Amino acid sequence: MHSQLPHTLQPEEPTPLIIPRADHPISRKKIDRNALKIMYRLKDHGYLAYLVGGAVRDLLLRRQPADFDIATDAKPAQIKKLFRNSRIIGRRFRLAHIFFTDRITGRQQIIEVATFRKKLMIDEKNLEVVTAKPTMVNNTYGTPAEDVQRRDFTINALFYSLDRFKVIDYLGGLEDLEDGIVRIIGDPYERLIEDPVRILRAMEFSCRLGFTLEEQTLKAMQFHAPLLKEVSPSRMHEELRGLYTKGTTSAMLDLAAKLGIISSWLPYPTATMLSQTRQLMQKMEGFFSPATNEQQLESLIVTSLLLPEVVNRCGISPAPPLHQVNEAIELLLHPLNDCLHLPRYQRHRVREIIIGIFRLCSGDKRIKKLKKRPNFYLSLFFFIQLGREYPKELGKTIGFWHKQVSRWPATKDDQVVDPKLMFSDQRH
Template identity: 45%
Template sequence: MFVPGTPPSLAVAALDQVINPPQPDDLPEPRIIPRSEHGISRQNIDPDALKVLYRLQRHGFLAYLVGGSVRDLLLGKKPKDFDVGTDAHPSQVHRLFRNSRVIGRRFRLVQVFFSRDKLVEVSTFRKLSDQTDDAVLQANNTFGTPAEDALRRDLTINALFYNIADFSVVDYVGGLADLKAGLIRSVGEAEVRFHRDPVRVLRAVRHAARTGFTLTPDTLAAVEHHRGELAVCPESRIRDELLRDLKGGASAPWLELAHRTKVLYSLLPNLEPIYGLEDSPERAWAARMLAQVDQQMAQGQAPDEAIIMAALLWPALEALANREEFTPGRPGRVQWALFTREALPRLGQPVAFAKRVVERACQAAALMAFVRQPLEGARLPKKIAQKGYFVDACRLANLLGHDLNALAGTRPPAAEPARRRRPRRRRRRRPPQTTPQP
């Protein structure tokens, strides 16, 4: 769908790329960085990913590590996932690996399964579509070459390949130079690429936050220009991308960068009156809570999505609550619970969080009334302390800086196990005494 208000120059540029797509002779020549000039070692590559690469190579196919794994290896980080690119078609890959399945509708790829619920995704090199919808470029299932696959990726630092055949790094778009310079740059013209798929706005901000790199001027301008077009993207894509931002281990710097670029308020417009102020104490509070989430992620203790959502929105919820008057004691706790169930989902709109996530976040936030208004010696009702969301409330209290005992201490003490009564011994009946006959 073509978004109204698109500058004519952008529409012409998009249309020109479709009418005159890059021809094979126009594709860039790769820069090949030999093993002696980069720091990627096979010792740092997952053994199962190596098995996939080597089997593809043995059967005569190109086999590259692609995407974020190459970027992270060059940065000295441990990749979370290892994705493989190849010129083998999905059906050919599937035949090579019995432990695999073909998935996808818009573009089919192969998942190769290993033990411990681990998988390696194998995709066939793609190229940009030759079709348009109102001059907006769309992705399709057309297979292509490594060069064409690199040109269709979002950022230059994500378009680097590692060739298992000679252990070299293959660079078609200058990604290695941007990696060394600490720059986030769009592949191709940022205005055209971000208009074609506005979700690239979120990915540019995410990778800048994770790496600490700087958005190039043209990429930053495209982020600010096309952030409003996120509204036309499918709700499920926006939700999934936001959760990747919050669960990626760099949610605190992401929050600040998303604020500076206004991307945060394109996603969650109801936060802007509170977090949008230059020196917003609520935004600083949210950043501190998300920094604790990042720390827990680094320690392998990933919080639930409901807790992360509550952490992002809690300071704004408190700001709204300060405008209300709550009756002291139990009536006030009931008022707080009702207020939370109305205000928290509204702050999270229009992102389509799963209903179960919203419900758990509301339950945990509602239970925080027992921290806001101490019980003064009263005990937390046993039926509440035994609910599953009581644990969520304790975790949220921890992110808020409260000692877990602030809630856990109100829990009724565990009853002593009842003593098992010893079974009564049945008394043996004595046989009736018979009177001897004279």
């Protein structure tokens, strides 16, 4: 076990712990080829270039990273000069996106390259300048040691360098990684005031990695949970869209309930149907792979959140009139939309899915017509889940559709879901 380093902001620049290649599992074979090209070009031109964040964390855990982000001491304009296939983006955070296109598949890849930054201490001397140029707060460049203090969690504050292929640890992130701990960098109470969305990120890491929330981090999350209600809906939507792809939303709901912060995340009455919601969402996440169903994920998750309460209000036997179902959807969507800023097309899709579920509940057997409706297969999936919860009320109709689906031709490779698998415990 490596010696633990301080986790709080230090008045002097700390000396990092250096982990040589022989003592860590990161191999260049596991690093994206284009990311390596960028790092080597920056290095060859005299700049520092580190692999950072989740990529280093996942490689140390022997997982395959989803993204490969790079940090450097080259300024955005210098990066753009080195890479013709790059573009400088952002006003709040100025950084470079470097674009690659696979010659065989045509798939586009974007690798993010950011310049090391430091936290700008605002005082009487620079207050006037900062007021005139507020973007300076997030675009004051610094050293790797200063940059690492701005990151969110110690396990995301590790650097990998091509110089002797070492891992650089300023804040004890490696020990937290080995011990399975999610710890906010610095004072967690202050850091959560800066960005309350870190509460959701901490829960996501805890659920996805099976890590424990560090005690002070946990207490600060519970104390500052009400700040989530003050996050702009557009920011919340942007953050959650990224979290949905991790396949841990159901586990996050469960953890939020255990921590007593679910009502700060989701509006009433959605937050009160947690038991049914989590069970339904767990089945949905098990069937619809995030990798192949990314476009549908948000509407599937929102449907999972709303459906238990729609059933609670409208019932399923006898099947309620569709106008009553639609009214219930609208009443529940409104507060959820205020919180999550759902795009109009997603709200429309959620309505279509839930209305489709209740068409099936009513015993509608117009097979050809129903199959042509948008999102029919998504409605069918949720209808089957309801059938397992209400076998007496829906068993006969479920049996009818099971028989019909078993006669349908084999699923095409490009079809999003396989309806035959919906009736079994197999996963897509």
